[in-house]
Amino acid sequence: MKQAAIVLLTALGCFSAQAENIAIIGGYVHTMSEQGSVEKGTVLIKDGRVESVSEQLDAPQGYRVIDATDKIVTPGLIGAYTSLGLVEVGMSAGTVDASAKSEDYSPYGAALDVSYAFNPDSTLIPVSRIEGFTVTASGMSGTHSLFGGQGGVFSLGDDNNLVKRSAFMTLAVDNGGADDNGGSRAALWPKLENALAEAMSLQGNVLAPKDEWHGKLSKEDVNALLPVVSGEMPLFIDARRKADILQVIALKQRHPQLKLALLYATEAWRVADAIAQAQIPVVLDPEANLPGSFDQLGATMANAGRLDAAGVSVSIGMDTHNLRLATQHAGNAVANGLPWQQGLAALTINTARLLGIEQEYGSLESGKVADVVIWSGDPLQVMEAPEQVIIRGQEIRLESRQTKLRDRYLTLSQDKPQGYIRP
Amino acid sequence: MKGSTRILLAAVSAAMLAACGQQASKDQPALVEIDKDPYPSTYTPLPSPATAITNVTLLDGVGGMVEGASVLFENGKVVAVGADIQIPENAQIIDGTDKWVTPGIIDVHSHLGVYPSPGTHSHSDGNEMTKPVTAEVWAEHSIWVQDAGFSRALAGGVTALQILPGSANLVGGRAITVKNLPDRTVQSMKFPDAPYGLKMACGENPKRVYGDKGGPATRMGNVAGYRQAWADAQDYKRQWEKYRAEHKAGKNPKAPKRDLTMDTLVGVLDGEIMVHMHCYRADEMAIMMDLMKEFEYQIASFQHAVESYKITDLLAENNVCSAMWADWWGFKMEAYDGIRENVPMVHNGGACAIVHSDDDLGIQRLNQEAAKALGDGLRAGIEISKAEAWQWLSANPAKSLGIFDQTGSLETGKNADLVLWSTDPFSTYAQAERVYIDGGLAYDRQDPDSWPVQDFELGQPGEGDVK
Numbered sequence: 076m077k078q079a080a081i082v083l084l085t086a087l088g089c090f091s092a093q094a095e096n097i098a099i100i101g102g103y104v105h106t107m108s109e110q111g112s113v114e115k116g117t118v119l120i121k122d123g124r125v126e127s128v129s130e131q132l133d134a135p136q137g138y139r140v141i142d143a144t145d146k147i148v149t150p151g152l153i154g155a156y157t158s159l160g161l162v163e164v165g166m167s168a169g170t171v172d173a174s175a176k177s178e179d180y181s182p183y184g185a186a187l188d189v190s191y192a193f194n195p196d197s198t199l200i201p202v203s204r205i206e207g208f209t210v211t212a213s214g215m216s217g218t219h220s221l222f223g224g225q226g227g228v229f230s231l232g233d234d235n236n237l238v239k240r241s242a243f244m245t246l247a248v249d250n251g252g253a254d255d256n257g258g259s260r261a262a263l264w265p266k267l268e269n270a271l272a273e274a275m276s277l278q279g280n281v282l283a284p285k286d287e288w289h290g291k292l293s294k295e296d297v298n299a300l301l302p303v304v305s306g307e308m309p310l311f312i313d314a315r316r317k318a319d320i321l322q323v324i325a326l327k328q329r330h331p332q333l334k335l336a337l338l339y340a341t342e343a344w345r346v347a348d349a350i351a352q353a354q355i356p357v358v359l360d361p362e363a364n365l366p367g368s369f370d371q372l373g374a375t376m377a378n379a380g381r382l383d384a385a386g387v388s389v390s391i392g393m394d395t396h397n398l399r400l401a402t403q404h405a406g407n408a409v410a411n412g413l414p415w416q417q418g419l420a421a422l423t424i425n426t427a428r429l430l431g432i433e434q435e436y437g438s439l440e441s442g443k444v445a446d447v448v449i450w451s452g453d454p455l456q457v458m459e460a461p462e463q464v465i466i467r468g469q470e471i472r473l474e475s476r477q478t479k480l481r482d483r484y485l486t487l488s489q490d491k492p493q494g495y496i497r498p
Numbered sequence: 499m500k501g502s503t504r505i506l507l508a509a510v511s512a513a514m515l516a517a518c519g520q521q522a523s524k525d526q527p528a529l530v531e532i533d534k535d536p537y538p539s540t541y542t543p544l545p546s547p548a549t550a551i552t553n554v555t556l557l558d559g560v561g562g563m564v565e566g567a568s569v570l571f572e573n574g575k576v577v578a579v580g581a582d583i584q585i586p587e588n589a590q591i592i593d594g595t596d597k598w599v600t601p602g603i604i605d606v607h608s609h610l611g612v613y614p615s616p617g618t619h620s621h622s623d624g625n626e627m628t629k630p631v632t633a634e635v636w637a638e639h640s641i642w643v644q645d646a647g648f649s650r651a652l653a654g655g656v657t658a659l660q661i662l663p664g665s666a667n668l669v670g671g672r673a674i675t676v677k678n679l680p681d682r683t684v685q686s687m688k689f690p691d692a693p694y695g696l697k698m699a700c701g702e703n704p705k706r707v708y709g710d711k712g713g714p715a716t717r718m719g720n721v722a723g724y725r726q727a728w729a730d731a732q733d734y735k736r737q738w739e740k741y742r743a744e745h746k747a748g749k750n751p752k753a754p755k756r757d758l759t760m761d762t763l764v765g766v767l768d769g770e771i772m773v774h775m776h777c778y779r780a781d782e783m784a785i786m787m788d789l790m791k792e793f794e795y796q797i798a799s800f801q802h803a804v805e806s807y808k809i810t811d812l813l814a815e816n817n818v819c820s821a822m823w824a825d826w827w828g829f830k831m832e833a834y835d836g837i838r839e840n841v842p843m844v845h846n847g848g849a850c851a852i853v854h855s856d857d858d859l860g861i862q863r864l865n866q867e868a869a870k871a872l873g874d875g876l877r878a879g880i881e882i883s884k885a886e887a888w889q890w891l892s893a894n895p896a897k898s899l900g901i902f903d904q905t906g907s908l909e910t911g912k913n914a915d916l917v918l919w920s921t922d923p924f925s926t927y928a929q930a931e932r933v934y935i936d937g938g939l940a941y942d943r944q945d946p947d948s949w950p951v952q953d954f955e956l957g958q959p960g961e962g963d964v965k
Contacts, residue, residue, distance in 0.1 A: 165829040167706060342959065362859050364965045365615040366646055373960035396828040403866060406926030457866045457926045458873035477837045481878060484807050484843065
């Protein structure tokens with residue numbers, strides 16, 4: 076597998092020089108680590124990383140103090156599966172990098188790589204981060220191929236956004252996936268098995284342009300699948316109905332080395348124990364409770380809570396323009412049976428593990444990247460909001476194009492045209 | 499009910515007169531009249547025994563909040579509201595300690611039934627995308643009453659909703675207001691005496707749909723389309739007025755040929771049908787308000803109204819409501835300038851603000867949409883109380899639909915459309931425990947056996963499950 080051209084980039088070292096030292100004092104700190112929650116604690120941040128979380132309520136010399144009394148302190152939230160940075164305006168507004176046409180280079184979609192497409196100037200990034208999101212997994216949303224390309228993990232800080240390239244591959248085995256791949260699951264699954272078999276047949280050796288190759292996949296696509304079949308790159312599978320989820324579990328049984336996660340998984344609660352046993356994490360929309368199609372008839376808001384009770388790791392956060400609503404989604408999961416701590420875990424540590432970035436992100440632990448949010452109150456409450464957001468040890472301005480529009484129009488001026496008013 | 503029955507009887511007798519060939523005078527045929535209510539409501543409320551919910555925090559929906567309040571209702575109506583009311587011995591008493599009571603939520607923008615679940619092509623009945631002006635179609639003729647979305651919305655405290663055609667057309671067709679008590683027919687859901695709505699649409703959608711199909715292809719084409727439609731409606735109205743005047747004068751005029759498109763548009767010009775116009779951009783809304791003056795009608799509400807915050811003064815001046823999401827934005831260019839403070843800024847500007855859903859999931863949590871908007875407004879320095887904010891969910895929607903005389907607030911004599919919440923409904927964790935429509939218990943979260951299960955859900959995975 077070492078031959079495969081997988082580059083895992085972390086931002087380690089790229090950002091520490093300019094960061095100041097900060098002491099966040101007096102807040103209710105939910106570390107999301109083994110340390111648990113500290114009712115009145117201090118988070119020390121040094122060189123862009125968490126130095127410590129303790130119950131001491133004083134700051135060492137040389138630390139800027141942020142008083143967090145009566146506030147809630149959490150790790151920065153992580154978007155589980157979004158298209159952030161790949162889309163500005165969804166419809167009729169030019170190129171959307173989250174979708175692609177099937178073409179000769181990558182007819183199976185496996186070789187598509189969003190790390191080339193991520194736009195750090197997207198206005199969606201400030202919109203999302205001022206609501207507490209500091210990292211996101213970004214993947215494609217529509218390829219009409221078997222695979223949905225390789226997604227990446229990105230920081231929502233000011234620069235050096237790429238955290239992890241080729242962090243996951245996506246695949247849909249729901250009705251939509253079947254429609255795009257022969258019009259039937261009877262066509263889709265053999266196609267998938269063949270694709271995996273072709274990749275496995277290479278035994279980790281990357282095909283070079285000069286190599287002879289007689290597989291159905293393009294060389295680029297089969298090369299891109301090497302880390303998937305070795306289990307280095309997780310395969311995120313969109314499956315909704317119970318039968319499809321059971322097929323995903325059977326896939327894992329056939330190929331135990333594959334690292335799988337379920338996306339949407341609307342009927343997952345019906346086979347929660349089997350999912351837990353197969354150790355497959357789930358990314359879901361806890362509010363999906365309608366029989367929107369024939370492959371999600373059993374949709375219920377109890378899904379997240381029931382999965383968690385069975386021991387399944389649940390992540391929440393699949394919107395793009397409104398990734399910020401994931402806190403509300405988690406709150407509604409809590410209102411329908413998910414324990415509160417697990418609601419927060421679904422936005423932080425569970426997602427960090429899902430994306431394989433838990434060594435650096437997802438909890439407030441010594442040595443981890445200092446992505447920290449100070450909230451006015453319970454982050455899962457719709458009327459609360461972040462008051463301070465720190466990304467990689469730097470406090471960001473709580474400003475977006477939307478807040479500028481708000482400030483321009485907060486008072487309507489009759490004196491001169493609105494365009495002259497600079498918020 | 500009585501009102502609609504009267505209209506029906508009048509219509510029937512007019513039709514009978516015409517059918518039997520009876521004549522007002524010897525030579526003059528009977529006046530041809532148009533039945534304005536050919537699909538009348540057959541709504542029957544649930545039983546409404548005397549019920550009192552006590553010890554609650556009560557929002558009356560018109561800006562009032564009472565702690566330790568009780569509400570008494572019977573025979574479908576609110577009998578008394580307040581901290582100190584007389585509760586008759588026969589009343590069922592529900593202790594609401596630590597709980598809240600509000601008026602039922604009214605959603606002015608839903609496509610339940612016309613775009614139902616499951617969202618198959620066979621069920622796609624919301625957009626008559628065959629020509630830009632289809633005022634002749636009525637959403638009620640598309641509604642599939644077995645949409646599971648109705649019962650989910652009920653569990654979210656929605657007691658009434660307006661179901662509209664989609665926004666592909668300049669004039670999409672008639673909208674209908676229903677009670678959220680799904681039954682076998684749409685007539686049985688129809689809100690008695692509620693005026694019809696007319697769905698119109700600005701901007702991107704019509705030009706996208708018709709740009710390659712003969713137009714309109716531009717926003718200027720859109721406006722030309724509305725203007726011609728209204729000009730035609732004025733002409734049609736004059737034809738009927740002339741006909742009636744001549745008939746009244748004892749002449750023997752020929753009735754104009756009936757035109758279903760024009761019937762609806764004239765209903766607007768006559769002030770009988772309320773215009774609800776999908777319109778995102780502030781500059782377009784301003785044009786629509788000039789247009790409504792040009793043709794002398796009133797727009798009841800702009801729907802989606804993402805940029806209303808830019809023209810709150812114009813909206814207030816022209817008495818047009820804005821129905822808005824809390825935070826949807828960016829899915830197309832005309833939604834790019836969406837901000838989270840839109841709703842409170844419209845309210846603060848003295849205009850009528852409504853929180854709407856346009857979504858089968860969003861309709862289940864409109865209280866949370868209002869809560870988000872309120873929270874964002876407060877952080878921007880706009881002081882609005884929770885009691886005032888509830889107007890966005892009940893009173894203002896009811897006003898824009900023309901049913902505020904019946905519902906939308908908890909005042910004596912009003913319909914007993916109300917929700918008992920497990921806690922402060924501005925909390926994410928609040929759940930509607932009991933939902934009453936016309937005093938009848940339509941939903942009881944504590945009693946799973948009582949939950950409505952739609953035909954489609956029978957025999958399917960998850961039947962009767964908690965949703």
